[in-house]
Amino acid sequence: MSFYEEYVQIKNYPFDHFFSTITIQDVRKVLQKESLHTEDFLILLSPAAEHCLEEMAQMAHQRTVQHFGRTIQLYAPLYLTDYCVNKCTYCSFSIDNDFPRRKLTLAEIEEESKALVKMGLRHIILLTGESRLHSSVDYLCETIDVMKKYFSSLSIEIQPLDTDEYQTLVARGIDGLTVYQEVYNEDIYKEHHLKGPKRNYRYRLDAPERGAKAGMRSVNIGALLGMDEWRKEVFFTGLHAQYLQKNYLETDIALSFPRIRPNLGGFQPKVDVSDRNLVQAMLASRLFLPRAGMTLSTRESAELRRHLLPLGVTKMSAASSTVVGGYANKEHTHSQFEISDKRSVAEVKESLRELGYQPVVKDWEILTHSS
Amino acid sequence: MTDLLTIGNTQLHNRLLTGTGKFYNHKLMKEALTQSGSQVVTVALRRVDLNASGEENILEDIPKDMILLPNTSGARTADEAVRIARLARAAGMGNWIKIEVISDQKYLLPDNYETAKATEILANEGFVVLPYMSPDLMAAKAMQNAGAAAIMPLGSPIGSNRGIRTKELIQILIEEMELPIIVDAGIGKPSEAAEAMEMGAAAVLVNTAIATAKNPVEMAIAFDFAVKAGRKAYLSGVGPTTTTAQASSPLTGFLG
Numbered sequence: 001m002s003f004y005e006e007y008v009q010i011k012n013y014p015f016d017h018f019f020s021t022i023t024i025q026d027v028r029k030v031l032q033k034e035s036l037h038t039e040d041f042l043i044l045l046s047p048a049a050e051h052c053l054e055e056m057a058q059m060a061h062q063r064t065v066q067h068f069g070r071t072i073q074l075y076a077p078l079y080l081t082d083y084c085v086n087k088c089t090y091c092s093f094s095i096d097n098d099f100p101r102r103k104l105t106l107a108e109i110e111e112e113s114k115a116l117v118k119m120g121l122r123h124i125i126l127l128t129g130e131s132r133l134h135s136s137v138d139y140l141c142e143t144i145d146v147m148k149k150y151f152s153s154l155s156i157e158i159q160p161l162d163t164d165e166y167q168t169l170v171a172r173g174i175d176g177l178t179v180y181q182e183v184y185n186e187d188i189y190k191e192h193h194l195k196g197p198k199r200n201y202r203y204r205l206d207a208p209e210r211g212a213k214a215g216m217r218s219v220n221i222g223a224l225l226g227m228d229e230w231r232k233e234v235f236f237t238g239l240h241a242q243y244l245q246k247n248y249l250e251t252d253i254a255l256s257f258p259r260i261r262p263n264l265g266g267f268q269p270k271v272d273v274s275d276r277n278l279v280q281a282m283l284a285s286r287l288f289l290p291r292a293g294m295t296l297s298t299r300e301s302a303e304l305r306r307h308l309l310p311l312g313v314t315k316m317s318a319a320s321s322t323v324v325g326g327y328a329n330k331e332h333t334h335s336q337f338e339i340s341d342k343r344s345v346a347e348v349k350e351s352l353r354e355l356g357y358q359p360v361v362k363d364w365e366i367l368t369h370s371s
Numbered sequence: 372m373t374d375l376l377t378i379g380n381t382q383l384h385n386r387l388l389t390g391t392g393k394f395y396n397h398k399l400m401k402e403a404l405t406q407s408g409s410q411v412v413t414v415a416l417r418r419v420d421l422n423a424s425g426e427e428n429i430l431e432d433i434p435k436d437m438i439l440l441p442n443t444s445g446a447r448t449a450d451e452a453v454r455i456a457r458l459a460r461a462a463g464m465g466n467w468i469k470i471e472v473i474s475d476q477k478y479l480l481p482d483n484y485e486t487a488k489a490t491e492i493l494a495n496e497g498f499v500v501l502p503y504m505s506p507d508l509m510a511a512k513a514m515q516n517a518g519a520a521a522i523m524p525l526g527s528p529i530g531s532n533r534g535i536r537t538k539e540l541i542q543i544l545i546e547e548m549e550l551p552i553i554v555d556a557g558i559g560k561p562s563e564a565a566e567a568m569e570m571g572a573a574a575v576l577v578n579t580a581i582a583t584a585k586n587p588v589e590m591a592i593a594f595d596f597a598v599k600a601g602r603k604a605y606l607s608g609v610g611p612t613t614t615t616a617q618a619s620s621p622l623t624g625f626l627g
Contacts, residue, residue, distance in 0.1 A: 065583050067530050069393020120427070122420065152420070217445075250447045250474040291477050358395045361427060362420040364445060367454050 002206050003243045007184065007236065015042075015232055022046040031055055036288050041238055044284035045231045053280060060286040060312045067291055071358045073315040074348065075123035077157070078112055079324045080104050080143060084129030086196030088182075090224070090260060090267040093129040095196065102324040103134050106146055113150040115327040119319055119345045122362040123153040125178060130159035130198055137165050141172050148173045153364040155218070159197070160207035166214030173368045177211035178220040179204065180258065183227035184236035188270075192227065208240070212248035217364075219244060220295060222256035225278065226269030234281040238288050245289070254293030254315070257281055261299050275304060279311060286312030302343055302351070309355060318348040374606065376551060376573050378411075379467075379499035379520045381438065385410045386568065387598040388440070388553060389591070390578025391418070393530075397432035399587055405434050407591035412437045413469050413576065415444035416459045430464075440501065442469040449488035456493050468493055469523065470502045479529040483510040487517055494518025503555055506540035508547055515550050522548060523555040523576065526567065530579045532559025535567055545571040561590075561597030568601025569609050 027049045030040040043049065044056065081103035084093040104112065116124060126143065128135035135158055147154055155176025156169065166177065183189050186201050193199045208219045221240055223233040237255060244253045257278060260269040273281075286294065296305055296313045298320040305316065321327055343351070349359040375382045389409040394400035404412055418429055419441075425431065433439065441459035446452035449472060456468045470493070472485040486502045487510060494500045499520045504510055506524035514522060524541050527533035534557060535541065544552050551573030558564050564575045577594050584590035 065393075066532060066579065069579070069582055070395030071393060152417075217447075245477050250476060252476045291479075353396060356395050358397070360418065361423070362418060364417050365455065365458060367451055 001247070002202075002209065003240050004202055004205055006239060006243060007186075007205070010236075010239070011186070015229075015235075018042065019046045019048075019231070022048045024048050024051050027052045028055075031059065031287075038239065038242075041284060041288040042235055044287060045235055045280065049284070050276065050280060053276070053283065056283040056287065057279070057311055060283045061310045063290045064286060064294075064310075064312045064314070068314045069358075070356055071360045072309070072313065072352055073123065073360045073363050074121065074318045074345070075125055075153075075155075075315060076116055076119070076121045076317055076345075077125050077127050077320050077322065078109075078116065079127045079322060079326065080109070080139075081128045081131070081134045082324050083131040083134035084196075085132075086130050086198040087194040088196075088198060089192045089194065090182075090227070101134075104325055106142055108325055108328070109143055109146050111328040112325060113147050117150050119327070120349075120361060121318065121345060122151050123155075123364070124151050125155045125157055125176070125317075127156075128158045130196065132159070135159065137161065137168055140169060140174075144169070144172045144174060148366050148368070152362045152366060154366070155220075160204050161210070163210040163214050166211050166216065170215045171368070173366045175216065175364060175366070176218040176220065177208065177216045178222075178256075179207040179211070180222040180224060180256065181205055181237075181240070182224045184223055184233055184240075185228040188228045205240075208244055209247070212244060212251040216251060218252040218254060218293065219248075220254040220256060220293070222258055222295075224258050224260055225273040225281070226260035226271055229271060230273045230277055230281060234285065238285050241285075241289055241292055245292070252293060253289075254295055255285055255289070256295040256297065257285075258297055258299055279308070282308065282311050282313075298342075306351065306355065309352075309357065316348075319343065319345045374602065378501070378551060381499075383410050383438075383574075385595075385598075386574040386602055387564070387594055388413065388555075388574055388576035389581065390414070390576065391429055391433065392578055393582035394587065397426055397429060400582070401432045401434065403581055403587040403591040404437065406588050406595075407581070408595045409591075410436075410438055411440050411467075413440040413442045413578070414464075416441050416455050416462070416464070417445045419459075419462065419464070421462055438467060439464050440467045440469050441465070442503075443471050443489075444473075446470075446472050446489075447474045448472065449485040449492070452485070452489040453492050456489075456498060457496075460498070466497060467499045467501070470500060481505055481525065483507060486510075487513045490514045490519050491517035494520075501553070506537045506544055508540075508543055511544050511548055511550075515548065519550060521551040521553050521573070523553045525556040526554050526563070527557030529556045531557050532580060533557050534559055534563040535570075538570070541567070541572070542570055561593045564594055565597040565601035565604070568598055569604045571605055574598075 083101045157178040189201045223237045241253045293314045294312045296316040352359045387409045388411045391414045441464045443452040443455040470489050472482045490502045501521045502514045503523045511522045526535040553574040554567040554572045555576040581591050
């Protein structure tokens with residue numbers, strides 16, 4: 001069993017024809033319903049639903065407050081290494097981008113940890129490029145041992161692993177997994193992932209499921225918006241989340257909506273995803289999956305993040321550095337992508353409070369067998 | 372005569388239990404908790420940061436005279452709940468514990484089997500255990516035998532504000548169990564809290580409905596009134612309800 005089978009069944013669905021038949025009345029009917037089915041989700045992603053964004057926003061806001069309260073979980077990414085063996089058209093870490101690569105030593109990881117703690121952060125997501133040599137499971141285990149003294153929750157956004165490798169990391173103290181499929185459209189996926197293990201679409205698609213099987217407490221998925229027609233991509237993401245929720249009841253499933261940002265390769269998105277489109281994607285997903293977490297990254301500007309916040313967001317990164325070793329030491333190498341929101345943690349917290357939200361820094365306690 | 376609720380060795384005069392989740396700031400939370408009259412407040416250990424100070428440390432904003440009821444939110448198994456409970460006690464949060472074992476992140480329904488297991492382990496370790504559960508008589512009895520100090524059945528799923536959808540099952544627990552029955556989760560309106568109390572519940576726990584109200588402080592006061600009204604009605608003997616009118620001239624009155 002795999003989400004791939006569901007994807008194959010639906011990928012050739014006549015989306016454009018379906019969208020052309022949808023009216024505002026159809027959208028309003030969906031908004032009367034208590035719980036939404038797959039077709040209702042697609043209706044909320046239709047061009048017709050663009051005329052109902054305010055109604056959708058009110059409902060999405062109300063449901064989010066009901067389930068999550070007026071709270072936002074804050075976290076920060078920590079880039080461990082930018083070595084990468086993949087050739088991907090849109091990413092600065094791509095193997096054919098020539099820049100000095102780095103990998104943090106355990107001593108440097110300790111320094112970064114101290115800097116992050118000082119900034120007031122307790123939930124960290126560890127990131128690497130894809131290189132089994134430079135970001136091996138052993139290296140990650142040593143990293144976790146250093147970091148769990150400092151933090152309350154550690155998650156990973158690294159190359160996809162096998163189930164038993166995820167199990168090893170969970171036993172060591174990792175509780176969350178983020179894997180973006182980048183693009184669900186399999187043909188377009190192949191056009192952008194030219195060389196390296198990432199070319200294997202299916203292995204990546206099944207990674208969230210392997211993580212859930214391995215006992216990850218939370219699994220975060222997403223599509224990189226701009227790679228293909230966003231309505232379809234968001235639809236596939238929502239179906240993938242629903243598949244995971246149904247099959248792995250005990251795992252918290254969360255969604256992200258990253259839009260393509262400027263990067264070293266000068267990649268231009270194929271599809272322009274406007275702020276209005278992004279809002280519709282978030283609202284439709286919130287109404288379809290009322291319990292799913294929703295992450296907002298520093299890819300978006302501080303101004304836009306303020307407006308997006310009440311629409312269903314539950315987690316956001318603060319004071320992010322997308323540079324290896326970027327917290328303790330400001331000497332820059334190359335970042336994976338440019339961030340837009342450059343405010344400090346204190347500024348982010350203050351702005352959340354002004355908007356009537358409580359910033360939550362700690363919302364877990366690492367429970368390894370020593371506790 | 373004072374109407375007291377006994378949990379473990381503690382006697383409470385107030386029957387509204389409150390929570391600390393979902394408030395948009397701690398100052399407001401503190402004011403709502405104070406005004407609610409509640410004596411017991413539940414707090415998720417996962418949210419407590421003992422190393423933090425000020426706004427970052429939720430414990431500093433809980434009124435000092437309230438009894439802390441740490442909960443095991445986030446636990447998916449009995450083993451995780453036990454470990455969280457021990458951490459809470461080690462952190463100086465007292466020996467009361469609300470066991471929450473939830474392995475379903477969609478509806479957030481409790482796992483009665485794992486909850487009963489955790490109840491037994493923690494009661495043996497001297498905790499005052501309040502298990503959160505799906506209202507089921509046999510499971511409640513198992514928790515009572517395992518040493519629970521009260522039983523906390525859900526009215527409807529956490530945060531759903533759907534009211535007491537499990538009414539018939541909770542009524543059975545109230546009739547059959549010796550332990551106090553505290554209706555937890557799902558209570559969205561003061562009238563629903565009053566309803567639970569009229570049914571004979573020993574207490575209710577309300578969090579989401581207060582924390583997410585437009586004015587949490589006033590809503591806390593409203594719940595305080597409702598719980599007191601419901602309790603008074605219960606003690607006064609609520610009359611039976613019927614759907615048809617009662618004949619005012621009885622046909623058999625002539626029998627004397």
